[in-house]
Amino acid sequence: MSTKFIQAFSNLKLNLEYSFSMSNSPAFNLYSADISKKAKQLLSKMTLDEKLGQLSQVCSPGAHIPDYLAESIRQGRISSVINEVDLNVNNALQRIAVEETRLGIPLLIGRDVIHGFKTIFPIPLGQAATWSPEIVEKGARIAAEESSKAGVNWTFAPMIDIARDPRWGRIAESLGEDPHLCSILGAAMVKGFQTDDLSSIGSIAACAKHFAGYGASESGRDYNTANIPENELRNVYLPPFHQAAKVGAASFMASFSDLNGVPATGNRWLLKQVLREEWNYQGVLVSDWESIKELQVHGLSANEKDSAYLAAKAGVDMEMASTCYIDNMAALIAEHQIDEAEVDQMVLNILQMKFALGLFENPFTDPQTLPELVNPSNRNAAKDAAQKSCVLLHNRSRFEQRPVLPIDRESTKRIAVIGPLANDGYEQLGTWIFDGEEKHSVTCLAGLEALANDSTGIVFEPVFANSRDRDTQHFDKALDLVNSADVAIVYLGEESILSGEAHSRANIDLPGAQPELIDYLSQSNTPIVLVVLAGRPLILESLLDKVDSILYAWHPGTMGGLAIAELLFGEASPSGKLPVSFPRVLGQIPIYYAQKNSGRPASEDKYVYIDDVPERAPQTSLGMAATHLDTHFSPLYPFGFGLSYARFEYHEVCISHSEIKLGSAFEVSLIVENKSDVDADEIVQLYIRDLVGSVTRPVKELKGFKRVTVKANSSVPVTFKMHTDDLAFYDICNQLNAESGDFLLGVGADSSLELNIPFKLVK
Ligand code: BGC
DSSP states (O other): OOOOOOSBOSSSOOOOSOOOOOSOOOOOBSSOHHHHHHHHHHHHTOOHHHHHHTTEEEEOOSSSOOHHHHHHHHTTOOSEEESOOOHHHHHHHHHHHHHSSSSOOOOEEEEOOSSOSSSOOOOHHHHHTTTOHHHHHHHHHHHHHHHHTTTOOEEOOOBOOOOOOTTSGGGGGSOOSOHHHHHHHHHHHHHHHHOSOTTSTTOOBOEEEEETTGGGOGGGOTTOOBOOOHHHIIIIISHHHHHHHHTTOSEEEEOSSEETTEEGGGOHIIIIIIIIIISOOOSEEEOOTTTTTHHHHHTSOSSHHHHHHHHHHHTOOBEESOOHHHHHHHHHHHTTSSOHHHHHHHHHHHHHHHHHTTTTTOOSOOGGGSOOTTOHHHHHHHHHHHHHHOEEEEEOOSSSSSOOOSOOTTTOOEEEEESTTTTOTTGGGOSOOSSOOGGGOOOHHHHHHHHSOTTOEEEEEOOSSSTTOOOOTTHHHHHHHHHTSSEEEEEEEOOGGGSSTTOOOSOOSOOTTHHHHHHHHTTSSSOEEEEEEOSSOOOOGGGTTTOSEEEEOOSOOTTHHHHHHHHHTTSSOOOOOOSSOBOSSGGGOSOOTTOBOOSSOOOGGGOOOGGGOOTTOOGGGSOOSSOOSSSOSSOSBOTTOOBOSSOEEEEEEEESOSEEETTOEEEEEEEEEEOSSSOEEEEEEEEEEESSOSSOOBSOEEEEEEEEEEOTTEEEEEEEEEEGGGGOEEOTTSOEEOOOEEEEEEEESSTTSOOOEEEEEEO
């Protein structure tokens, strides 16, 4: 793809195309000259106390505004309120800020609107499985409009932490393991929240978080330390953030995790050198919840004053929840530890965002100007997203060589619906749904009932009270129902609370007695369709010979039940693909497709399984390759994987030049043929390998993807427009360069494809 990104924004103009660039970013202006001028003029009128007030974000105490809060706002000691979604309260807060303070500076009203406000879309990991920037943008757009109606003007999304450890609860909130996919989808989310004009009605400021490395917390335990070598940080963890900065994300959030010994919130190298200087980022940098105060808990500072000093020096503009800045900054300035000019810059960043949001002109929200919440069009968009996020992992009868899905409506007279997540409108919504409501959900059972033929009997047994339940007393009843039916659909997985922030798991099997339930039901000859609703990849290998199909639905949101039923009945073909690799066993973690080759790569001919190891085998007889003895070296399902009801073939994959001059464009083209009788979407994926680098390169890297609709028994041409800049990486000197030399390329259906097209980059 070309190095296309806009170098000058008149007023937060976003890059309209879903292109991605790894190239070095020349300076660009996030805000127009007019906005900067207004912000500077205002700043020049502010007292030091008023400036310090602009650095402070406080949590709303609830439905009425207590005197202390009103008074703090009046005194100009508060810049932003978080977690208030009562429109009347928000308008009243704004009124105090605008009408009862000396300078009338409006408030930023922040809320975590992560995958929907009232109309809940699939969890971000599910949205990533759509591989569709359009769907992701639409989801963010609806979330922005709905939350704006409550007076919210700032969300803390997208979360673009690269996540390669499914034990980490926040993988649910992520866009998966791959820097390219995450960069494109993260940018789409920014665009959806902000539009091209942040000041327009229904637009809210985005916040790229958590900068940076939070996804690499050791052992997937939340808030844990991340140790990431600089080169890996730059090549894997930072690109989505750099992209978010380039497309104009109005704010960034510093992670509260420790990065290589310096917690991100106080990490001057990361926040000052990389973000502000190298990337020239001019937006607001907000701390995470109390992350300035926690610098002391980390052991980076001795007290809150030092914490304030370190965060300010690193360039954190606004403090979320704790009060280290407001309590200590005046003293730090008086003692000449912090220069007032540094505070001016922090305030300026915040004022510019307030001007860009149009808050000075329109501080109040008129709900009539915004669409109804959860309106039919929003519900339909959520259903479309959920449907396209589901990944069909397995579809072969236990008894015959044939697929079990889709279910034939005519011949199916009785369906057994089993499992605790089958009829639970709350649990299907997933993590981070502060404002989502169960009452809007279409459950899986309701979806089936809506779409099944009138003559089809549907019988239901939840078996468990929740996904962690170990009580087996209803197993026999469930088995009877399954035996009495033509097909059983079993909805298992994780409740919402088992993933998300602070909800990491050391075991990622189906929780409770759900695996035993599958064992038990597999006695039946009735086909078993397992639908998994979960916030992370779960370990599924032991279930494969006990069920006939597995549809992975993540936590699909408000309309999940209907979307899943459409797929089960074949109204649409499953088309989601995994944004993250699925391990066979826990001990494989971290397992991701873009691994390094190592000096002794694993291969089938070098792989010895533990049961086949001869007794007293000599030390050097076992292949000497990068494998585990007790599981295969591949993941259970690779990144990019997903089955379809259609059958696709790829033809005529070719590259425009076999030798490409550095600095030039090239194209990769191919034909995708649908050799089946069903219309379906396919996600076409382009991977490369840079065979020799000044630092070793991954065995495969995703460099392009396209979701295409291919009608039954027809073909479509697909072209990827590429540029050698797309092959750039941070080299041995941590400089971004594409290096000349030999490459391999392949285009296909998932990351297990063979790279069989050689090409060269030449000087
Ligand atoms: C999370 C952030 C979130 C913030 C505000 C923190 O605990 O890490 O992602 O935006 O809370 O709710």
